Amino acid sequence: MTKFGDQILPKTTCEGAKEAAPKRRRKSSEDRMLDIIEAAADHFAEVGFSGGTRDIAKKVGVTQPLLYRYFPDKDSLIEAVYKSVYLESWNADWDVGLQDRTQSVRSRFDQFYRDYTAANFNPRWLRISYFAGLRDAQINQWYNHLIEELILKQLVREHRVELGLPDDAYVTTEEMEVAWQIHGGLLHYGWRRHVLNLPASNDMDQVICDALDMYFSVAEGVYMRMARSNADIA
Amino acid sequence: MTKFGDQILPKTTCEGAKEAAPKRRRKSSEDRMLDIIEAAADHFAEVGFSGGTRDIAKKVGVTQPLLYRYFPDKDSLIEAVYKSVYLESWNADWDVGLQDRTQSVRSRFDQFYRDYTAANFNPRWLRISYFAGLRDAQINQWYNHLIEELILKQLVREHRVELGLPDDAYVTTEEMEVAWQIHGGLLHYGWRRHVLNLPASNDMDQVICDALDMYFSVAEGVYMRMARSNADIA
DNA sequence: TTTCTAAATGATCATTTGATTACTTTTGTA
DNA sequence: TACAAAAGTAATCAAATGATCATTTAGAAA
Numbered sequence: 289m290t291k292f293g294d295q296i297l298p299k300t301t302c303e304g305a306k307e308a309a310p311k312r313r314r315k316s317s318e319d320r321m322l323d324i325i326e327a328a329a330d331h332f333a334e335v336g337f338s339g340g341t342r343d344i345a346k347k348v349g350v351t352q353p354l355l356y357r358y359f360p361d362k363d364s365l366i367e368a369v370y371k372s373v374y375l376e377s378w379n380a381d382w383d384v385g386l387q388d389r390t391q392s393v394r395s396r397f398d399q400f401y402r403d404y405t406a407a408n409f410n411p412r413w414l415r416i417s418y419f420a421g422l423r424d425a426q427i428n429q430w431y432n433h434l435i436e437e438l439i440l441k442q443l444v445r446e447h448r449v450e451l452g453l454p455d456d457a458y459v460t461t462e463e464m465e466v467a468w469q470i471h472g473g474l475l476h477y478g479w480r481r482h483v484l485n486l487p488a489s490n491d492m493d494q495v496i497c498d499a500l501d502m503y504f505s506v507a508e509g510v511y512m513r514m515a516r517s518n519a520d521i522a
Numbered sequence: 523m524t525k526f527g528d529q530i531l532p533k534t535t536c537e538g539a540k541e542a543a544p545k546r547r548r549k550s551s552e553d554r555m556l557d558i559i560e561a562a563a564d565h566f567a568e569v570g571f572s573g574g575t576r577d578i579a580k581k582v583g584v585t586q587p588l589l590y591r592y593f594p595d596k597d598s599l600i601e602a603v604y605k606s607v608y609l610e611s612w613n614a615d616w617d618v619g620l621q622d623r624t625q626s627v628r629s630r631f632d633q634f635y636r637d638y639t640a641a642n643f644n645p646r647w648l649r650i651s652y653f654a655g656l657r658d659a660q661i662n663q664w665y666n667h668l669i670e671e672l673i674l675k676q677l678v679r680e681h682r683v684e685l686g687l688p689d690d691a692y693v694t695t696e697e698m699e700v701a702w703q704i705h706g707g708l709l710h711y712g713w714r715r716h717v718l719n720l721p722a723s724n725d726m727d728q729v730i731c732d733a734l735d736m737y738f739s740v741a742e743g744v745y746m747r748m749a750r751s752n753a754d755i756a
Numbered sequence: 757t758t759t760c761t762a763a764a765t766g767a768t769c770a771t772t773t774g775a776t777t778a779c780t781t782t783t784g785t786a
Numbered sequence: 787t788a789c790a791a792a793a794g795t796a797a798t799c800a801a802a803t804g805a806t807c808a809t810t811t812a813g814a815a816a
Contacts, residue, residue: 314782314793336656338572341774351795353776362774418652422570425718432720461723465711466732468722472710473703480702484659486666488702489695498700498744502736510732548763548812575804585765590805758816765810772803780795786788 321358323348329369333415337366337423370427373416377407383438386446393446394504400439401474401496409478409492418483440467447507453515460514463507470503555592557582563603567646570653571600604661607650611641617672620680627680628738634673635708635730643712643726652717674701681741687749694748697741704737 315323327347331339341362345352359365382403386396408414421428444459444467477495481488489495549557561581565573575596579586593599616637620630642648655662678693678701711729715722723729 317793320793336570336572338570340772342772350793352774353796354794356775357793415656418656421713421718422649422652422656428718429720432714432718462725462728462732465723465729466736468711468714469707469729469733469736470703472713473707476706476709477699477702479655480666480706484655484662484666486663489699491696494696495699495703498696498740499703501740501743502700502703505739506732506735509735551763554763574802576802584763586804587766587806588764591763596804760815761813763810763812765808767806767808769806770804773801774799775801776799777797778795779797780793782791782793784789784791786790 317358320348320350320354324355324358324365325368325372328365329373329412329416332366332369332419333412336419341365369416370420373413374427374431377413378434379403379407383442386439386442389446389449393443393450394500396446397443397500398496401500402493405474405478405492405496409482411482414478414482418479435471436464436468440464440471443467443503444507447504448511451508451511453511463510463514466503466507466510470499473502474499551592554582554584554588558589558592558599559602559606562599563607563646563650566600566603566653567649571657575599603650604654607647608661608665611647612668613637613641617676620673620676623680623683627677627684628734630680631677631734632730635734636727639708639712639726639730643716645716648712648716652713669705670698670702674698674705677701677737678741681738682745685742685745687745697744697748700737700741700744704733707736708733 324344328344331344331347335343341355342352344365345355355365359368382400386400388396391399417428417431441459441464444463445455445457449455474496477488480486558578562578565578565581569577575589576586578599579589582588589599593602616634620634622630625633651662651665675693675698678697679689679691683689708730711722714720
């Protein structure tokens with residue numbers, strides 16, 4: 289881990305071979321900051337956010353008080369880890385691709401879940417996510433809101449359009465739950481495979497395929513039921 | 523919490539009204555043990571297994587060293603909490619009911635998931651489960667094995683029988699994954715609702731119904747595909 | 757009432773924890 | 787080269803941690 293811990297930058301002091309090793313013993317503020325966040329993320333992923341600051345410093349290869357020159361307290365470091373882990377593995381193109389109507393909804397979401405699981409289904413991301421949810425529901429609430437608005441609601445609405453149904457911006461709770469069932473089922477697969485280390489299927493593509501089959505085979509019926517009960521009310 | 527902390531047992535000293543308050547300040551070993559486990563479960567559910575022994579003692583209403591007369595160390599207490607939480611909310615009748623062929627597979631599993639979620643979908647059970655999985659994969663591995671063998675494999679096999687397909691004891695990885703998709707999706711619903719406190723659907727029955735719809739609508743196809751590829755090999 | 761077992765406590769220990777301070781060393785620049 | 791800003795350290799603190807042990811005392815049995 290912390291693979292760049294004390295790496296030497298082959299920096300161009302331009303003046304040719306200056307003994308080959310400039311031996312930078314100190315890092316720039318920015319680089320060190322990143323080192324610390326990286327090591328903290330690794331350590332928190334391993335033991336949870338109650339993990340000690342000394343262990344983190346050790347992973348970085350510096351003394352513990354140095355952390356307090358970069359973060360006022362441990363909570364700030366945790367906050368930085370949240371940001372880093374969540375933002376680094378979020379692709380801004382995802383919600384754009386989901387609206388590309390030259391592709392079928394099915395193939396758009398198939399592609400999305402391949403990308404999404406490839407980016408997030410690893411012990412570090414999953415463990416940090418669950419630890420974060422247990423420690424502080426707020427951060428995970430924010431993330432789930434993101435998933436709901438940018439991904440799952442798109443799935444419901446784009447599917448409606450493809451079925452030739454009216455494109456109502458409103459998505460009912462039940463429709464959301466059906467979409468969440470897919471997302472949640474896949475997440476639990478990640479939990480079993482990468483957190484519990486259970487012998488789950490290796491064939492991620494097949495798992496996604498079956499999960500989406502499940503969605504598409506019942507979603508239409510749910511829409512119809514929703515539309516009918518809306519009509520009843522009106 | 524710890525509602526029976528210093529409750530007075532209206533124990534029959536038989537001799538009628540003995541000043542109304544017998545003031546039992548000491549409890550039997552068994553009762554105190556249960557008090558401690560109960561308080562520990564509450565506290566660990568709240569803050570995780572790094573929670574302090576002093577806080578637990580406080581909830582019970584005793585001093586911290588007393589815990590060490592009941593458990594040799596903190597790990598043993600944690601072990602006791604595991605057992606308590608998992609065993610208390612497991613119903614031995616479940617796997618029997620699932621094999622009652624006078625009922626349809628669908629209604630058997632509908633009933634099971636109503637019972638199962640009623641018993642387990644609460645903040646305490648869910649938080650302890652996830653904390654346990656993150657801390658020590660083993661205990662959760664054991665539990666998931668239980669679910670897999672006693673519940674999900676039954677679902678697959680009973681469904682096969684109902685479809686008039688050969689009752690092969692062997693369940694493929696892909697078939698298991700489809701069943702897990704339902705269980706995992708429901709669990710994630712519990713996570714969102716009772717851990718993250720997100721505004722998920724209140725209608726548990728409907729959520730279960732839709733989840734099972736998803737399962738039954740694709741399971742047959744998966745079985746067929748499996749059977750065919752088995753035939754190819756043979 | 758007296759006695760004896762065991763439930764419960766008080767004091768305390770050695771570590772570990774997050775955090776602060778004064779100090780040292782590196783490094784880019786005047 | 788001299789210097790100042792900033793990266794990094796050593797020493798240390800107060801609080802909290804899991805755990806131990808001698809002692810006290812409730813309460814059932816004699």
